[in-house]
Amino acid sequence: MARLESLDDQTDATLVAVPGYRRHIRIVPQPGAVLALLEDDIHAMAVRLRHHLGRVSAVDPLLDRMPWTTCPGAAAVLVDTFTGLPLAEVSPRLARRANCTHLHDLAVLAAAHADDAAETRYDIAVSDPVDGRRELTLWRNGEPMLRWIEQDGLLSAPAELAGRALPMLRDLIAAMPTDRAEAARLLQWAGLVAHGRTIPFAEQSDAARISPNCYTFQPKRAAVTRRVGQVFDFSMTGRTPGQDFSRRLGLVPTE
Known part of the structure; x- marks a missing residue:
């Protein structure tokens, strides 16, 4: 298989030391379920997708840290979108704009890894x-x-x-x-x-100026939602995204 990487001589240790955005994603198969979690600067969210005989039997979203006051309402939409579907029909394009983008992504990841024997972890760094x-x-x-x-x-x-x-x-x-x-x-x-990270906070705090590409930014909610939640710059604090969140979810943190 041809590799699409562009790995240069810069070491990973050097890369993660530079200022920038960090994201951690962890997908953990469990008996009859898959737990997918995400943490980055402004989000800490998880979805447990329960399944039986190849179908989604239940969807359990968890919003631990979120950027908008209306975000919690997206949990019910996620449940309605995916409960009862065959795992094979849990698609990245299914009702995406009606949902919280991040919860939706986690549900799709969970479904894709439902038959895995081991967990999968992704760590991402984007330099400023x-x-x-x-x-x-x-x-x-x-x-x-x-x-x-x-x-x-x-x-x-x-x-x-x-x-x-x-x-x-x-x-x-x-x-x-x-x-x-x-x-x-x-x-x-x-x-x-x-x-x-490059947009002034005042500008990114006006939801009415943002494209209606997810639950919160639909016009009826964009008119009333407000910014909320703690923001972490993991590249400057030395903390690792996902570690504390994993503990709160009852998981052993990864090394």
């Missing part, structure tokens, strides 16, 4: 832009898997993605092998979310 350059790196189970370079809004490496902006990768990602596509999609979304 310097002279228009960002580096986006993803590790799977502690091993470097993808590293992309973005210059002035367009990817310059790896060669397979060069000249394209992050939102324009859908077709290329869809053509990748399943495990590679999953990782690339997670890195793409992290890169998009990381742009928020």
Whole structure:
């Protein structure tokens, strides 16, 4: 299989030391269920997808830390969207805009890993832009898997993605092998979310100015929602995303 990484001589230790966005995703198969959790600067969320005979029997969302006052309402929408579906029909495109993007992603990840024997962990770092350059790196189970370079809004490496902006990768990602596509999609979304670090807080706190691409940003909620929740810059505090959240969920933290 051809590798799509662009791993240069910069060590992982050096990369994670630079200021930037951090995201941790952990997918843990359990008896009759899968728990998927996510933590980054402004989110700490989890979904436990229970399943029986190839169908989703229950959906249990948990919003531990969230950026908007209306976010908790998305839990009921997630339950309605996926409960009773065959696992194979839990799709990234199913009612996505009606849902919280992050809860939706976690439910899709959980369904995709329902038959796994072991957990899967993704760690992502996106450096803050310097002279228009960002580096986006993803590790799977502690091993470097993808590293992309973005210059002035367009990817310059790896060669397979060069000249394209992050939102324009859908077709290329869809053509990748399943495990590679999953990782690339997670890195793409992290890169998009990381742009928020460059936007003044006052501007990103007006939901009415944000595209209606998820539950909170639908017009009727965007008009009334307010920013809330604690923001952590994991790159500056030395803390590791996912560690404390895993403990609160009753999981043994990863090394």
